Amino acid sequence: MASITIRQLDESLKQQLRLRAASHGRSMEDEVRTILRAAAAGTTEATPARAAPRRNERAAAESPAPISKPMVPVGHKRILLIIGGGIAAYKSLDLIRRLRERHMAVRCILTAAAQEFITPLAAGALAGERAFTDLFDAASELDVGHIRLARDADAIVVAPATADLMAKMAGGHANDLASAVLLATNRPIVIAPAMNPAMWANGATQRNLAQLMHDGVMTIGPNAGEMAEAGEAGVGRMAEPLEIAAATEALFGDQGERPLADKRIVVTSGPTHEPIDPVRYIANRSSGRQGHAIAVAAAAAGARVVLVSGPVNIPDPPGVRIVKVESARAMFEAVESALPADCAVFAAAVADWRVATPGREKIKKQKGKAPLPLALVENPDILATIAHRKTKRPPLVIGFAAETENVIANAKAKLERKGCDWIVANNVSPETGIMGGETNSVHLVTAEGVETWPSQSKDEVARALVARIAGALTGDQA
């Protein structure tokens, strides 16, 4: 029996077919099928194509169903979930449910490696529509329309984002459906990395991560904990589906309430730990709550946020890129590499001094001898250095002043000395309960004067500050 392919048709026929297919929202091949089906049934009406019976899961995923526009209720967001190949892929099935619970429509792409862990049928069944797997559709000799897949989504979520997928994204590869869609999209991308801790810590992965952040990709996780491999633990577990769903949802705050869209904000938060020896350190009582809340509020306002956090005991906020550090010097380096930015908020309680020569081994008590004096040297002043810088100075630099007396006078002097634009001053005397507590009462000190804000939760302070930042950066001083 003679076989005929679309490619063999003459150009004018192909053009007619293309237009007809486009008007029905079908692939060319499906349009042909529909015409043939109608002809065989003796009808002239081109009825909508129905997927052929599925032979098996893989065949079903490869079935040349058209990329119809997803049926999304008005107001619902469309998420393209790219599932990479890792054991965490099984959590992505739960993620589909979590996204749908939040009224988001989900369409899935599975990489070849993902299909070693979960099936397109399972993803498709949970998403309520066929899962995509291949760049080219062998049956129709047509590409499956990666540009359309990329554009039909409001956001793309990559979970799990394997080291390989991150490398492909960072390098701009497009040799499979997932990478081609990621290269073709102009929509926000959230990645949830998941890999072995050694792979996560590897310089290559960290370089790729830095590139992706620079390109505006948002990350959630990875978290610390036990890995799937027996006996392996560390940073590399994929964030939980609920966290990823919340971060995805946060992308879609009311557009009118996203005044920091496309702005880059760096926030420091928490204390620093300055080592005395391998087991002891100098620290302070900062909980990181205020800095973390500012990062969350800025992300909710649409900003791309890098949160440089000292050691804290509060959860990683979703929707922001977190760089975890211990010491003031490490915090300084992390801030440097997060620049340039439109605004930097220095909320961390950075230790002013570090031990000049921390012990290589645990310092032992010497019986009958006085304790060794600790010689201290000054740490770099991160805020002052960045604020006084001629190049790469963020247009808006905000410092905090933690004071126990003469709050406003000290804050004004700090504004001057540090060279920043605003100081958020607060009284951290023990009786205020602010350090480590839930509420804060602050004064905003600027060149224009001093505003005293009412005592409110740290989240409210964060939202109010972010609203002011948005006003300053967009010139809309509401």
Ligand code: CTP
């Ligand atoms: N800061 C910084 N780097 C330091 C010290 C402080 O970036 N090495 C920042 C803090 O994040 C904060 C501001 O400077 O935004 C003020 O911090 P604070 O501890 O109140 O002031 P100090 O400069 O330490 O001055 P002092 O201890 O004399 O009050």
